[in-house]
Amino acid sequence: xxxxxxxxxxxxxxxxxxxxxxxxxxxxxxxxxxxxxxxxxxxxxxxxxxxxxxxxxxxxxxxxxxxxxxxxxxxxxxxxxxxxxxxxxxxxxxxxxxxxxxxxxxxxxxxxxxxxxxxxxxxxxxxxxxxxxxxxxxxxxxxxxxxxxxxxxxxxxxxxxxxxxxxxxxxxxxxxxxxxxxxxxxxxxxxxxxxxxxxxxxxxxxxxxxxxxxxxxxxxxxxxxxxxxxxxxxxxxxxxxxxxxxxxxxxxxxxxx
Amino acid sequence: xxxxxxxxxxxxxxxxxxxxxxxxxxxxxxxxxxxxxxxxxxxxxxxxxxxxxxxxxxxxxxxxxxxxxxxxxxxxxxxxxxxxxxxxxxxxxxxxxxxxxxxxxxxxxxxxxxxxxxxxxxxxxxxxxxxxxxxxxxxxxxxxxxxxxxxxxxxxxxxxxxxxxxxxxxxxxxxxxxxxxxxxxxxxxxxxxxxxxxxxxxxxxxxxxxxxxxxxxxxxxxxxxxxxxxxxxxxxxxxxxxxxxxxxxxxxxxxxxxxxxxxxxxxxxxxxxxxxxxxxxxxxxxxxxxxxxxxxxxxxxxxxxxxxxxxxxxxxxxxxx
Numbered sequence: 001x002x003x004x005x006x007x008x009x010x011x012x013x014x015x016x017x018x019x020x021x022x023x024x025x026x027x028x029x030x031x032x033x034x035x036x037x038x039x040x041x042x043x044x045x046x047x048x049x050x051x052x053x054x055x056x057x058x059x060x061x062x063x064x065x066x067x068x069x070x071x072x073x074x075x076x077x078x079x080x081x082x083x084x085x086x087x088x089x090x091x092x093x094x095x096x097x098x099x100x101x102x103x104x105x106x107x108x109x110x111x112x113x114x115x116x117x118x119x120x121x122x123x124x125x126x127x128x129x130x131x132x133x134x135x136x137x138x139x140x141x142x143x144x145x146x147x148x149x150x151x152x153x154x155x156x157x158x159x160x161x162x163x164x165x166x167x168x169x170x171x172x173x174x175x176x177x178x179x180x181x182x183x184x185x186x187x188x189x190x191x192x193x194x195x196x197x198x199x200x201x202x203x204x205x206x207x208x209x210x211x212x213x214x215x216x217x218x219x220x221x222x223x224x225x226x227x228x229x230x231x232x233x234x235x236x237x238x239x240x241x242x243x244x245x246x247x248x249x250x251x252x253x254x255x256x257x
Numbered sequence: 258x259x260x261x262x263x264x265x266x267x268x269x270x271x272x273x274x275x276x277x278x279x280x281x282x283x284x285x286x287x288x289x290x291x292x293x294x295x296x297x298x299x300x301x302x303x304x305x306x307x308x309x310x311x312x313x314x315x316x317x318x319x320x321x322x323x324x325x326x327x328x329x330x331x332x333x334x335x336x337x338x339x340x341x342x343x344x345x346x347x348x349x350x351x352x353x354x355x356x357x358x359x360x361x362x363x364x365x366x367x368x369x370x371x372x373x374x375x376x377x378x379x380x381x382x383x384x385x386x387x388x389x390x391x392x393x394x395x396x397x398x399x400x401x402x403x404x405x406x407x408x409x410x411x412x413x414x415x416x417x418x419x420x421x422x423x424x425x426x427x428x429x430x431x432x433x434x435x436x437x438x439x440x441x442x443x444x445x446x447x448x449x450x451x452x453x454x455x456x457x458x459x460x461x462x463x464x465x466x467x468x469x470x471x472x473x474x475x476x477x478x479x480x481x482x483x484x485x486x487x488x489x490x491x492x493x494x495x496x497x498x499x500x501x502x503x504x505x506x507x508x509x510x511x512x513x514x515x516x517x518x519x520x521x522x523x524x525x526x527x528x529x530x531x532x533x534x535x536x537x538x539x540x541x542x543x544x545x546x547x548x549x550x551x552x553x554x555x556x557x558x559x560x561x562x563x564x565x566x567x568x569x570x571x572x573x574x575x576x577x578x
Contacts, residue, residue, distance in 0.1 A: 013391045013508050014527050025394075036509055095368070119373075121391050121508065121531075126373040127361040134365035139330075139437035142358060145502070155441075160354040162453065162487070163446030163503035168329075170438045180509040181502045215401070217370040222397040223389060226534060232541070232557045242558055243568045246540065247576065249556065254538050256458070256517040257482070 001055035003045040004105050005115045006132070007074050008035040009067035010122040023220045027066075027090060034070045037117025039077070039185040040178035044147060045115050046078030047183065056080050058108065062087055062100045062206065075196035076188035082201035083108060085209065091123060096214055098131035103209040105136075108202070111173050113154070118143045118179040129177045139170035142177030259380055261285075262292040262340060263312070264350035264359070265303065272303050274485065275455045277416035279349050279409050280310035284419050285380040291421075292316055292343055294336065296325060308423035310416065315425045316343065323434040327441075333362035334432035340367070342428060345404065347380070352408035353455060360408050371406040372398055374512065376413040376535055391508055391531035411455040412514045413535060446503065453504065456487035458517045459533070461506055464493035465522035465544075465562065472500060475521070478566050481573035482517075489513070491523055507532035521562035525550025542566070 011017060015030040034042075042059065049055040059074035061067045062085040071082035085100050092100075105111055114136075119126035126142070133140030145165070146157035152172050157165045159181070188196075233249075235242045250257040261283040266273045283291045293312035295303055296319075307315055318339050325332040336359070340348055348363070350356040352374040364371035377386035382399070385407060389396040453459065460475050460482065472488060479486040490500035492507055506513055508528035518536035523529060525541065525548055533539070541554040542565050551557045558565055 011390060013531060017390045017393045019394065025390075095370075098365075123389055123396075124374060124387065124391075125371075126357060127364055127371050130361040130365035134368075140362075141438060142361065143354075157444070158354075158358075159503050160443075162451060163501060165444040165446075166440055167442035167444065168438050169441050180505070217400065217402040217405075218372065219399045219401055220396055221384065221399050223394050224397075226388070226392055226395050229539065229553050229555060232551055232554045234551070234557045234559065236559070239560060239564050239568050240572065242560070243565060243572050246556060246558070246569070247572060250517060250538065250540075254517075254555075256538050 001048060001052060001112045002109050003048065003055065003057050003113050003115065004111045005038065005042045005045050005057060005059050005074065005079060006101055006128070007038040007042065007059050007061050007070055008117075008120045008122070009061060009063040009070040010035045010120055013121055019223055019225060023223050025223065032066065032069060034073050035117050035120045035122075037119060037121070037179055039117070040180060040182045041115030041117055041176065042074055042077055042079065043183045043185040044178055045113070048113075048149065058083060060101060060104055061085065062092060062097050064088060064090065068201065071201055072196050073188070075199045076193045077186060081199060084201055084203045085206050086203060087206045091220055093214070093216060093218060094125045094128040094131055096211070097128050098135055099211050100206050100209055101128075101132050102135045103211060104204060113173060114138070114175045116175065116177050118177045129175050133175040136175070138174050140175040140177070141168050141170065143179050144176050145179060145181035147176065147182065259289045259346040260292065260344060261289045261380065262294050262343065262345040262348040264336065264348060264356065265293050265295045265307065266351060266353060266355055267295065267303060272306050273351070273455065274457075275351055275353070275411040277310050278412065278414040279351055280307070280312060281417045281419070282378050282409060282414050283349055283380075284311040287419070289380060290314070292345060294318060294339055294348075304423065304425060309418050309420050311419040311421050312423055313421055315423055317425065317427045319427060319429050320432070321429050322432045327439055328434045329358060329362055329440070330437045331432065331434040333359055333366050334435070335430040337363050337367050338430045338432050339428055340404070347404065348406050349378075350408050351455070352410050353452070356408045360406050364406050367404075369404050369406060370400055370402045371408075372400070373408050374410050375407050376410050376514070378407060378409065378414070388535070391528070392534040393531075410512070410514050410535065412457060412516060451485055451487040453487045453489055453506065453511050454513055456485050456513070457515050458482045458486040459489050459506070459513055459515045460486065460519040461489035461491060461521065461523060462494060462500070462562070463491040463520070463522035463524065464497060466494055466499060469499045474563070474566050478570040481570050481577065491529055520550060520554070521566060523550050524548050525553055
């Protein structure tokens with residue numbers, strides 16, 4: 001099987017985001033990682049190839065030069081090769097990202113499956129996988145927690161509402177957006193990290209992909225810190241009195257009960 | 258004046274309560290023409306309540322090209338056809354399990370912009386607000402497009418009644434099923450009925466809950482807190498096997514925005530807050546007075562949840578009687 005895994009190089013969720021100017025952040029001081037949801041897609045791809053004993057997993061990213069670090073991480077986690085499509089923006093539109101991914105994948109080979117994460121934790125757009133599938137004329141299911149490949153078909157499960165699951169069937173090749181529950185991603189071992197340094201990575205500039213130019217249809221006007229709560233009111237004393245006071249506050253002051 | 262569509266989700270024969278805030282967003286400052294889009298199963302009961310929240314037109318969409326219940330791609334195409342037919346300027350919906358999937362499918366199929374999980378929207382200036390970087394920052398985005406789609410985080414916008422006269426039209430869509438994906442089964446969960454992402458009150462148990470049986474204590478309290486209350490779990494509790502992943506709130510789990518969030522035995526990690534920070538009121542119960550959650554909540558109780566929660570259940574019950 002030829003499997004492509006789209007990964008994004010994003011600030012660690014625990015990292016402090018230092019906003020600079022109106023609409024950007026300092027990406028030189030915060031730690032970046034593979035988008036956590038993409039790791040579930042990557043793990044699934046690596047397991048599929050391991051199980052079949054043949055095939056190839058290629059990690060693809062569209063990002064700044066620094067995104068090479070996430071390609072290396074993906075290779076330490078089992079991807080055989082990498083493709084880095086270079087751009088100078090962290091906030092590339094999902095449409096342009098999808099077109100760049102399509103061009104890079106099609107130049108490289110013929111996918112049986114393309115994995116993505118269910119969304120990225122930086123811009124939280126939750127749509128690139130759908131745009132990629134539409135551009136490639138493939139089926140797509142997102143937020144997948146279970147996958148079986150059977151006779152050229154993928155049978156997937158996704159959670160809907162309160163723990164119920166939908167079971168869907170689609171033909172390969174297809175796009176699968178992975179999320180927690182699909183598997184437990186491995187931790188890279190030291191020898192794998194060393195080996196990953198020697199694995200091949202194709203680097204392409206986004207401008208060389210021959211993509212149609214696209215006006216920005218969504219403009220980032222402003223980025224600001226989410227207001228934090230402070231000065232919590234602490235309720236102390238006898239448990240019954242505390243609880244009674246809490247209920248009074250929630251009913252009368254906050255009107256949420 | 259803009260023509261604003263709202264995709265209405267119906268559950269157990271009634272319009273989901275979380276839809277009212279989406280209708281409120283669609284009404285804006287008034288003057289917009291609001292189209293409530295419903296699929297045919299979802300009819301009669303809906304009309305009066307939709308009119309109460311400002312729907313000028315109710316569009317019953319009937320698919321002639323196949324069963325939309327088994328084909329998400331067909332459903333997206335059918336809705337896209339309705340958007341074109343009624344010349345809508347925008348279509349809004351809930352960032353629910355269904356909305357997240359359907360709006361992304363539509364956006365990709367129609368090649369129009371989509372902003373997911375908005376926490377604020379201003380239709381006059383075509384600007385929306387949404388989280389970036391897991392709830393650490395808020396982005397303001399301007400939509401430069403004749404037609405765009407938005408999903409709105411459940412409970413993020415306060416619903417407001419704006420009764421209008423409403424008119425119902427039936428629209429027969431001709432879109433064909435591309436035959437890409439097919440829903441072949443739905444496995445109903447044995448768990449609670451309230452969807453975590455749409456609950457108006459959530460009570461969450463962290464790692465110190467110590468067993469899956471102890472979640473019963475939270476279930477009992479939830480029953481007293483009201484109908485639209487759901488029980489959540491922290492990542493640590495899910496990873497320890499005390500609760501299923503479908504109950505997880507936070508990074509790699511669900512993003513929620515209830516009016517009341519009660520965290521029991523939560524430390525208050527950045528990853529947990531990423532999923533519940535936009536809650537209206539946050540109450541924290543923890544035995545550790547130095548737990549980070551006490552610096553980021555509205556009300557704190559330094560005590561054992563095994564003392565506080567049963568007492569909360571008991572007092573609510575007494576007051577209810």
